[in-house]
Amino acid sequence: MSTDNNEVHAGNPNIFAELELPDAESHFLKAQIVAELYRLTQEAKLTQARTGARMGISQPEVSRLFKGHFREYSVERLIGFLTAFDQDVEIVATSRAKDGGPGQITFRPVSG
Template sequence: MKNDDMELVRGSGNVFTDFGHPNAGLEQARAIIAAKIISILDDRSLTSREAEKQTGVSHSEFSRIRNAQLRRFTLDRMIGILGKLDEDVEVSVTFRPRQHDIGSPQLL
């Protein structure tokens, strides 16, 4: 394949938005928090069972987080898990109007 055959496409910074997911912001927030939980478990060399003993959170929930099965988790539940892992969490939320493509239907 020649370089001429490739097109450079810049992402939005949120892969879920780029793939057209309707709740992209929520999905990205869950993914970021899950990544932090996984990082803590890895840094402490904790298995799901060991993390359960330390936190009281079911090992199956840690397994779901490790496997990126995040749909069952609310943000507050995931933040609570970070708290049980003895982590302080600071949340910042920014509001801005959604950008709509020309020709896309808009809700009134």
């Protein structure tokens, strides 16, 4: 049996930033919103066709969305999908400590 000396380090919770992909913050936010949409769909026991009807898109679009193909959707449109599931979306701006870094966008779903 061989022993590899693999290094382990704590990664960025945003896998897109960890992979140094362009628009990582936006993509991570979209992924979080889509994950919540998927959770809401499963909770309501909706088919993809019924989900699409609720959100105003086709069943194949829902399938692509839930498979991670959501780059073409704006954050605004995904937020609109949340409101189609009777979710209120609240945007709050707060002051950030002046550490020289940019502000952050955080998504925290509140499960009912």
